Amino acid sequence: MGLETFLFIIVGAVAVAAAAGMLFSKSGIHSALFLVLNLACVAVFYLMLSAPFMAMVQITVYAGAIMVLFLFVIMLLGSERIDLGLTDRRLGFQTPAAFALAVLFIVVVAAAVLTGQIPAPQPVNDVQATTHGGPGEVGAVLYTRYLLPFEMVAVLLLAATIGAVVLARDVIPTKRSQRAQMGRIRELRQMITTIETEAASAPGADGEGAEEEAAAPAPAAPAGE
Amino acid sequence: MIEIYLPIVVLLVISVALSVVILFFSRIFGPFRPNRRKLTPYESGMTPIGPAQRRIPVKFYLVAVLFIIFDIEVIFILPWAVVFRDLGAVALVGMAVFIVILLIAFIYEWKKGAMVWE
Amino acid sequence: MELPTLQDLNLAVTLPSMGLALWACVVLAVGLFLPERRRHWNLVLSLGGIVALFLYNLTLFDLPADRQSAFLGMYRADNFTAFVNLIALVTAFFGVLMAYEYLKRTHIDRGEYYPLLLISTSGAMLMGASGDLAVLFVALELLSIPLYIMSGLRRPNAASEESALKYFLLGAFSSAFLVYGVALVYGAAGSTDLSEIFHRVNAGLILDQGLLLAGAGLMLVGLGFKVAAVPFHMWTPDVYQGAPTAVTGYMSVGAKLGGFAGLLRVFIVALPAVSGAGDATGWQDTIALIAALTMILGNVVAIAQRDVKRMLGYSSIAHAGYILMGAAAAGSPDVRDFAVSASLFYLLAYAFTNLGAFAVTVAIEKDDATNPQLDDFNGLSKTRPVLALAMALFMLSLTGIPPTAGVVGKFFLFQAAVNAGMVWLALIGVITSVVSAFYYLRIVVNMYLREGPGEAQAQRSFLGVAVGLAAVGTFVLGVAPVLFLDLAQRAVLVALGG
Numbered sequence: 007m008g009l010e011t012f013l014f015i016i017v018g019a020v021a022v023a024a025a026a027g028m029l030f031s032k033s034g035i036h037s038a039l040f041l042v043l044n045l046a047c048v049a050v051f052y053l054m055l056s057a058p059f060m061a062m063v064q065i066t067v068y069a070g071a072i073m074v075l076f077l078f079v080i081m082l083l084g085s086e087r088i089d090l091g092l093t094d095r096r097l098g099f100q101t102p103a104a105f106a107l108a109v110l111f112i113v114v115v116a117a118a119v120l121t122g123q124i125p126a127p128q129p130v131n132d133v134q135a136t137t138h139g140g141p142g143e144v145g146a147v148l149y150t151r152y153l154l155p156f157e158m159v160a161v162l163l164l165a166a167t168i169g170a171v172v173l174a175r176d177v178i179p180t181k182r183s184q185r186a187q188m189g190r191i192r193e194l195r196q197m198i199t200t201i202e203t204e205a206a207s208a209p210g211a212d213g214e215g216a217e218e219e220a221a222a223p224a225p226a227a228p229a230g231e
Numbered sequence: 232m233i234e235i236y237l238p239i240v241v242l243l244v245i246s247v248a249l250s251v252v253i254l255f256f257s258r259i260f261g262p263f264r265p266n267r268r269k270l271t272p273y274e275s276g277m278t279p280i281g282p283a284q285r286r287i288p289v290k291f292y293l294v295a296v297l298f299i300i301f302d303i304e305v306i307f308i309l310p311w312a313v314v315f316r317d318l319g320a321v322a323l324v325g326m327a328v329f330i331v332i333l334l335i336a337f338i339y340e341w342k343k344g345a346m347v348w349e
Numbered sequence: 350m351e352l353p354t355l356q357d358l359n360l361a362v363t364l365p366s367m368g369l370a371l372w373a374c375v376v377l378a379v380g381l382f383l384p385e386r387r388r389h390w391n392l393v394l395s396l397g398g399i400v401a402l403f404l405y406n407l408t409l410f411d412l413p414a415d416r417q418s419a420f421l422g423m424y425r426a427d428n429f430t431a432f433v434n435l436i437a438l439v440t441a442f443f444g445v446l447m448a449y450e451y452l453k454r455t456h457i458d459r460g461e462y463y464p465l466l467l468i469s470t471s472g473a474m475l476m477g478a479s480g481d482l483a484v485l486f487v488a489l490e491l492l493s494i495p496l497y498i499m500s501g502l503r504r505p506n507a508a509s510e511e512s513a514l515k516y517f518l519l520g521a522f523s524s525a526f527l528v529y530g531v532a533l534v535y536g537a538a539g540s541t542d543l544s545e546i547f548h549r550v551n552a553g554l555i556l557d558q559g560l561l562l563a564g565a566g567l568m569l570v571g572l573g574f575k576v577a578a579v580p581f582h583m584w585t586p587d588v589y590q591g592a593p594t595a596v597t598g599y600m601s602v603g604a605k606l607g608g609f610a611g612l613l614r615v616f617i618v619a620l621p622a623v624s625g626a627g628d629a630t631g632w633q634d635t636i637a638l639i640a641a642l643t644m645i646l647g648n649v650v651a652i653a654q655r656d657v658k659r660m661l662g663y664s665s666i667a668h669a670g671y672i673l674m675g676a677a678a679a680g681s682p683d684v685r686d687f688a689v690s691a692s693l694f695y696l697l698a699y700a701f702t703n704l705g706a707f708a709v710t711v712a713i714e715k716d717d718a719t720n721p722q723l724d725d726f727n728g729l730s731k732t733r734p735v736l737a738l739a740m741a742l743f744m745l746s747l748t749g750i751p752p753t754a755g756v757v758g759k760f761f762l763f764q765a766a767v768n769a770g771m772v773w774l775a776l777i778g779v780i781t782s783v784v785s786a787f788y789y790l791r792i793v794v795n796m797y798l799r800e801g802p803g804e805a806q807a808q809r810s811f812l813g814v815a816v817g818l819a820a821v822g823t824f825v826l827g828v829a830p831v832l833f834l835d836l837a838q839r840a841v842l843v844a845l846g847g
Contacts, residue, residue: 010233054233063306071302075295081287145310149322150353154363154420157325158475158487159307160332161370162494163300165468167336168377168461169498170296171345173513174289319352335374342381 010054021047034080038073045069057139293345304333359419362426365406365434366474369441370491372398373467380460388458392811395445395463403438406431410839418480422542425480425614429689432840433477433610436697439822440606441470443704444599446815450806451595451711457502465495466599473603477610482531482541482619485611489527489575492607493520496600500592508720512591519574519584527571533564534620543619550620565620565632572615575608576669579643586654589662594714594721597658598707601665602700609672609696613689617679633680633769640677641777643670648781652788657710657721660788661703664747667785668699674778675762678769686841687768691761694837698754698826702746705819709740712805712812726792727801736805737796739820744789746823749782754826761834 021044028040045068052061148156272279311318311326340346360367376394383390409431417426424430444466452458472492479485497520501513531541537560538546548554555561574581589597616632647667654660675692679685713729714721730737746753759782766775796803806812826833 013233053236059310067299067302067306071295071299075292075299078287078291078295082289082292140313141310142313145314146317148307149311149318149325151421152423152483153321153325153353153358154367154423155481155483155487156307157328157332157367158370158484158491160329161374161468161471162487162491163304164332164336164339164374164377165465165491165494165498167297167300167340168465169494170293170300171340171343172459172461172498173501173504174293174296175343175345321353321355321358332371332374335378339377339381 013050014054017047017050021051035077038076038080041076042069042073045073052139055139059139059141059144062141290348297340297345300336301333353421357421359416359424359426362409362412362416363419363424363478365402365409365431365438366471366478369398369402369438369467369474370471372402373464373471376467377461377464380463383460388460389449391460391463392445392449395467396442398467399438399442399445403435403442406434406438409434410836422544423481423484424475424478425543426478428836428840429610429614429693430474430478432693432697432836433606434474435836436606436693436700437470437474437477437603439697440473440599440602440700440704441466443700443708443815443819444470444595444603446811446818447598447704447708447711448593448595449811451593451714451812452502454716454806455503455593455714457593459502462499462502465499469493469495469499469599469603473607473610476607477614479611479614480543482534482543482546482615485615486524486528486531489524489571489607489611492604493524493575496520496596496604499596500588500600502596503593508591509593510591512588515584515591516588523571523574523581525571526567526574530564530567530569530571533560533567535564537561537564543615546619547621561620565616566635568615569612569632569635572608572612573639576605576612576673577643577666578639578669578673579646579666582643582646582666582669585666586659586662589665590656590658590720594658594707594711597661598704598711601661601703601707605665605669605672606696606700609676609692612676613679613692616676617685617689621680621682621685633677636673636680637677637771637774640670640673641774643667643673644777644781645670648785651785654788655723657713657723657725657792660723661706661710664785664789665703667781668703668747670781671759671762671778672696672699674766674771674774677774678762678765678771681769684765684768686838687761688765689841690834690837690839691758691765693840694830694834695758695762697833697837698746698758698823701819701822701826702743702753702755705739705816705823706743706747708812708815708819709736709743709805712736712816714806715804723792723795724799724801726795726803727799728803729796729801729805730803732803733805736816737803739816740796741793742820742823744793746827748786748789750786752824752827754823754830757827757830 024040024044024047028037028044031037031040045064049061049064049069052058052064274280307329308326311322315322315326372394376391376398379394380391409426410428412426418424419426445463448462448466452462469492472488472490472495475488476485476492479488497513497517500516501509503509504513534546535541537555537557538549539554539556540546540549550561570581574584577585589601592600616636620632644667647663647665647670651660651663651667654663672692672695675688675695679688679692681688710721713725726737726740729740742753745751746755749756749759759778763775763778766772766778795801
């Protein structure tokens with residue numbers, strides 16, 4: 007057993023374990039961190055397949071940027087504490103069905119590999135390995151042969167930028183929305199004043215005590231927003 | 232073949248080992264006298280209000296999305312930087328077009344105030 | 350390292366699609382600096398670009414063979430591409446025209462609409478022009494991502510947000526299918542170049558037939574989602590209903606056009622001979638089955654709809670079925686050319702008709718963002734006779750009743766199916782067309798025989814112009830189809846290098 011096979015088995019086991027950990031951990035944050043581990047393992051696979059550039063992309067974009075985005079979303083929704091409704095029994099039949107299909111898929115793929123339908127990947131030799139998949143080699147085809155998709159990607163990124171701004175940025179304040187906002191602020195102010203006056207009058211005309219208690223809830227109201 | 236990445240493995244091992252060593256020794260040699268005040272989460276010296284896990288504003292999300300977009304841009308520029316001397320004028324102009332289009336995206340963000348934190 | 354020369358790139362022939370994408374950047378940049386009272390420049394610039402490229406595109410038919418390839422074979426500039434460009438630019442023209450006042454009166458007048466629409470159109474054009482699976486995939490994203498954004502323009506309206514989110518999630522999922530399919534085809538054939546794949550499949554040089562079949566199937570799923578073919582149609586009614594009506598109108602034609610252009614390109618140029626057993630009809634039967642299901646489900650479920658946009662959503666599913674019938678017929682080598690030109694002609698007819706129908710729907714929609722219902726057409730013939738007449742024409746065309754574009758298009762498609770030996774499929778097409786009369790003509794009945802307020806916008810407006818042009822297009826294609834049929838017939842796909 008060569009070094010490569012040995013490494014593959016170890017990293018593969020870690021990758022599978024991390025994927026399982028992602029699925030089964032109760033906390034969204036933990037799931038995300040398991041996914042980072044899984045993506046890092048995939049990066050190692052890319053290295054083994056002589057694609058160092060892809061491995062680097064995998065780490066910087068997937069394990070780095072996209073996972074940060076995932077974590078933001080989890081914190082954004084507060085969903086690390088949300089019950090995901092997995093106890094909903096209406097879709098209960100899906101779990102065994104998915105399990106059966108997964109087993110079927112694995113059996114089919116394994117059968118295909120074992121019977122030689124899909125040939126086992128050949129290890130690349132040293133010459134190929136050094137002339138494949140590095141940033142220079144990727145660049146040599148990306149900006150010549152694949153120039154058209156490359157330029158299209160620029161437009162695609164532009165569209166994605168527009169989408170991020172249009173969909174995530176607050177709506178441009180129109181006159182109507184501004185008026186509505188002013189109304190809400192006025193309402194809040196009124197609420198605070200009501201609380202203040204109620205607090206001032208509630209304990210009766212007890213001089214100093216009322217003064218102290220009135221001061222306490224007033225700052226608490228905005229903090230609760 | 233994979234052996235050429237041995238330095239990276241060594242680097243990883245050293246960094247993990249170093250962090251373990253630092254934590255371990257400071258735990259062994261440092262004084263450790265906890266009390267309730269000391270164990271509360273640190274929040275700029277104030278008494279903590281509410282749980283630490285609270286919903287964060289959507290603005291973070293916008294920043295993260297924009298970060299990813301420009302991150303991917305860098306990924307596309309990097310291979311070019313490695314070999315641009317061999318690629319000639321067509322690739323140079325191609326990259327210029329790419330960057331100009333993304334410059335428009337940048338100006339758009341700027342104008343729309345996507346980077347203003349209100 | 351092969352360094353491309355300017356001649357290899359052949360930039361001039363890619364101008365309709367790539368030029369439109371770049372023009373979108375210009376429109377976006379200019380739109381950023383426009384003051385409130387000059388917002389109409391968005392419209393002027395967009396329309397100007399579309400018309401200029403439309404005229405330029407007319408010169409790109411029948412190019413000499415050495416000019417038909419651009420970007421080292423990534424881009425095919427044949428007649429098929431030119432015809433797809435033609436339909437796409439028509440669609441974009443109407444998409445811009447019918448949105449201008451609509452966006453204003455529903456308070457979603459965001460300058461981003463125009464560049465997004467142009468980018469999406471360029472994506473549809475590039476799908477038809479792709480000579481490589483990499484281009485096909487990026488073009489699909491270029492087509493789709495602006496559509497997701499445009500569906501959500503009426504944020505924070507819940508229906509619009511639902512529409513955008515649903516479309517995005519399912520669209521991303523279907524893109525994953527397509528990419529997986531591309532990867533498997535690449536794994537089997539060792540190339541992503543369409544003509545290269547064709548040669549290797551023909552020469553038996555592929556690694557594994559099963560791999561190729563699985564890849565083709567996954568790609569069919571991804572593209573089937575885009576054109577809303579059963580069983581990948583689930584998103585359509587909800588997305589159509591929630592998106593702003595002008596966007597729905599554009600989407601109902603633009604996305605389908607891109608999907609079908611890509612589908613025909615891949616399955617006819619690259620994979621004419623994919624099948625499990627070795628006979629050439631493997632995917633033909635599959636597509637025929639999908640076409641039949643799509644026609645039946647779309648037409649039957651549309652009957653039950655009261656919401657105009659939902660109804661048109663199911664109707665668009667049904668029409669995807671008719672065009673798929675053409676794609677299935679194109680699987681038989683001897684009727685391939687006729688079937689492809691019939692599909693393209695039908696796409697053009699569908700573009701005029703459906704965009705017209707949506708333009709009228711935009712006109713009857715109220716300002717308060719409620720969806721137009723079938724009853725909103727009541728009495729329209731009394732208050733707005735011209736608008737009602739145009740709508741009646743569109744409905745007749747969608748049903749397939751002369752003298753309209755729809756009937757000619759359907760005739761060609763049925764003929765293609767019969768020629769390909771699929772009489773049963775043509776029969777299903779005819780029967781479902783009869784069924785469709787039930788819900789299309791209900792609108793005509795509502796307009797002419799029912800009493801009602803019949804309120805509508807579109808007097809002396811760009812929207813009115815859009816309705817008028819669409820009506821003219823529908824009518825002309827119906828009475829004098831030869832004008833375009835000739836172009837469509839020339840737009841057949843040549844199996845590259847074969």
